[in-house]
Amino acid sequence: MPLDVSKVRYISLIRMEGGESVLNIPYAELTVDPDLIAGFVTAVIIFAKTPIRTIRKAAYDILIQVGRSVLVLLVVDPVPDEAPYREKLQRILDEVESLHGEKLRHFEGDVRRFREFALTVIKEFPFQSADLNMVPVMSKNGVRIPFRVGNVDHELEQLESFINGKRTVAEIMDLMSLADEEVLALLSILSRYQWIEFKHRLTDKDILIPGECPSIILDKHRAQYGKALDELLDKFDGKSSIREILDVLPYDRDALWFLINKLVEVGCLKAVH
Structure with missing residues (x-):
């Protein structure tokens, strides 16, 4: 089952020896103070007689990967399969132990040196999934x-x-x-x-409607395009596609496309979703 990044709420790296949190990355609002969660988990790990990998609460799960110098804690909405999340947690753990294990074992209290490591965490758990288009x-x-x-x-x-x-x-x-x-x-x-x-990105199938934009912007474009601007804006009624509008206007299509993109960019036109 694929990983759902929208379920991730919070990630923390906690030093094993002293229990200090050296990196915290909030993803979503929590009803409980994340520092309390980190302290609770650290205490449980230290005093538990058997290894604990998951702590289940009413509204969320806490997944834990423990290394020699640090533990990685993930607060996540309940998920049917922990495996894809744990694979990523283990990669984070391996990387932080490799890069910072010695510094964590001889910790001097300065957590600033670990801030750059946030990018490694976010590569595994981005804040959101991206639409490449x-x-x-x-x-x-x-x-x-x-x-x-x-x-x-x-x-x-x-x-x-x-x-x-x-x-x-x-x-x-x-x-x-x-x-x-x-x-x-x-x-x-x-x-x-x-x-x-x-x-x-606009396509000729998109349907646009006029947006709210300052008159000074319209006047600037009107000085350049003349009546073509007003004729173009009048055609965007929320029903006709860009292609249909370009087909009926007696002007250069490339020039109109350029103008349409400009008008969208400044908010004078907006897409109908």
Whole structure:
């Protein structure tokens, strides 16, 4: 059974010796403080006489993978098959032990050095599944990404340079030198923290309606396109496809396509879903 990332609520890496949480990644709202969950799990693991791999609560399950220096904790909605989740948890555990095991065993209290490892976790458990045909668009409403440091910051900057509001996810993946799963993880980070939105690439089968846009934008385009702009906008009635509208207007199709995309970009036209 495939893994459903929408069921993931929270992932934490906890140092075995002292019980400190060195990395926390929230995916969804929890009714319980995640720190309390981490403390509870650590206590259970330390004092249990037999290995515990799953703790079942009323609203969620806690899956646990234990290593030499660290345990990986996953809070997830109840799932019928834990296997695909555990495979990913084990890969995360192997990687953190390989990269940071020595530092975790000689811990000095500074968890900042582990923030970059968030990308490794998110490659296994992206914040959302990606539609490769969607077009990411940069947003100005983003909030701080708590683990945007070092190499994560560098790779996010790389990705942002390829996002132009026209390329699809698949096209961006083809252009970048990073592995596909890394690009998808980075996109999910930008989406989770509201730095991008996704839109459909327009096709001639799409149906559009006028949106709300400032008159200054319309005046700017009217000065360039004249009456063609008003004739075009009048045709978008929420019933006719772009193809049908282009067929009846006596203007260059490529120029009209360019104008339609511009009007959608600034919100003067919007798709009917």
